[in-house]
Amino acid sequence: MLLCAAGPGVPARAGAPAAEPDSRAIGIQLLEAPVARHDDPRALRYIVDHLPPGSTIKRKISVVNHSAERRRLDLYAAGADVADGKFRFAEGRTANELSGWITLDEGSVTLDPQESARFTATVRVPREASAGERYGVVWASTVPARDTSANVNIVHRVGVRVYLDVGPGGEPPSDFTIGDVVPARDGGGRPSVDVAVHNTGGRALDMGGSATLSDGPGGVRAGPFDVVQGTTLAAGEAGSVRVLFPAELADGPWRIALDLESGKVRRSASGTITFPEPGQAGTRTPLFDRLARSWWLRGGSLAVAAAAIAGVALLVRRLRRRRRAVVGPAVHRGRQVAASSTGSDIRK
Template sequence: MAIAALVAAVVIPSSSSAAVPAAPPLPAAAGATGEDNQVGIRLLEAPVARRDDPRAHMYIVDHLAPGTRISRRFEVVNRTDEAREFEIYPGAATVENDEFVFGTDRETNELSSWTKVSVDRAALQAGESIEVDALIEVPKQASRGERYAVLWAETRAAPDKKGNIGAIRRAGIRVYLSVGPGGEPISSFDIGDVTASRGDDGVPRISAVVHNTGERALDINGTLKLEDGPGSMRAGPYQLATVTTLAPGASGIVVAALDAKLPDGAWRLELELASGTVKRHLDLAVTLQPPGLSMVATVIENWWGWIGGAVAALVAFALVALLLLRRRRPATATTYRPRHL
């Protein structure tokens, strides 16, 4: 989904979810629900608290207490070369098997039933756009938990005289809404085993197991690069092949395909994974091997960091001990002796 600079809009306030225009334009992201050659859709505002979160400029990601509501503005664009009718509506979604799964047709769920759009049908000329407000209102009796939905823009092309069949095209914006009293649940993840293998096609692949240890769904993406290889070679950075969406408590695998020309041998691997503002970094020792063989990478210990930390701890301990000794030392009595003239 193409992401552009966001514009200011009037917002219905909630306890923690006022919206602001986005900062600078962001690049398109893999896994975006997005934009095709006929339907364009983009979010026009994000929560104040998430101004630095790239996910919040692409999707509606928020936390609401029962009985509160938010409004978010988005834009729909006719990317065809002719006038088209567009239908705009909320639809169901779930997170299953490491994917954000969209409901079929106009399937609904709890979150989509809480969502209303200010415009549900629009006739747009070629290249024309329209701004739409989505209002999400959480019932007072809503239970705690995270829900998922999609804001869809859909257009239908009728069969033409040339024999081309009709088609339905749609693009959407994902909605990740956490519901519950108090503050937002934490978002966190851990990186498990990292494995290097080379397929029969000769392409090396790095795969990492990721565990969602928080209470919100995550969209894991990232990069990796190789250094200190045979002949002091360097390679990368490489992007992950896809974005993996993990439900709370779920685990999945992320994969990056490397250059088939990379030689076998020992390398130093730097892995960076992120979901929004939650980031993890690992330095690993890995060996690329011939097809059919794989190897689990090992974490490179930062010995200098450990030594520096130990020295700092010893210095702090010594200072505390010195202060305690000074406090316990008995005061020395001073006798005043007048000077005889």
């Protein structure tokens, strides 16, 4: 079952959020996603799925002509891969295994200014396909009217990424950890942080999120500031994400709270940083999982409370023992007197 991923509007360029119409560009947008992934932002933007060998899926895609001239848009699938922290597009129409599984019901469309059209991409996974994640792109490209005064002709190209995992059973889990943070300032004095991230799951991740600064000089708080887009990590790959801050930001120290995400997977961490002089990198600082830290603090409080309760209980037990030690002999003597009196009555 499929879910409409977006209603009417301006289609987004692949790999970028929805934008205002660009008179020089074309746009593309995925229109549907599986109902099971309706709450996954990546699946509403890209074709993200897990399929067993022999399966087939279809996805509707929309393209629009933002320019002021009539244009022909060529539609095709091409290869891609994920390496060195990037989603890398193959040159031109270079194919790979996944793009060979993708067919489009239209090879091209001709659109008037601001006109849009829809087409369907079909992905057929061969029965003999091996397990693993594969990457590709469904492209729309156009060549503007040739400028006879120019030696180079520009090709506008936009696309929808495809992340397809193949294998029996359920989908591999997605997860990541947050490592150290390195604050820095560039030559112009603009501060930034680079945050280490490790993909510990079985699917590629497109990293996003934000950072918030607090407890700065004078108690100042700043943010949140968005993570710079563009980091994609393959399964098992380690890399980093960057956050840029305003140049006028004080050196600190600051408490930094990071909220990173890829689709439905979200992780948080925090620590303390100080920005260095312009053109310098600061001290590498470990970050701590905010949830784990919260549980640690709660656990510490509970441990203190438990220790206090145990101490009170021990004190009560000791007092009771002392009381029994004092009262016991007196009670025993009282019983002896009562027994003697009773015996005397019997003898009478």
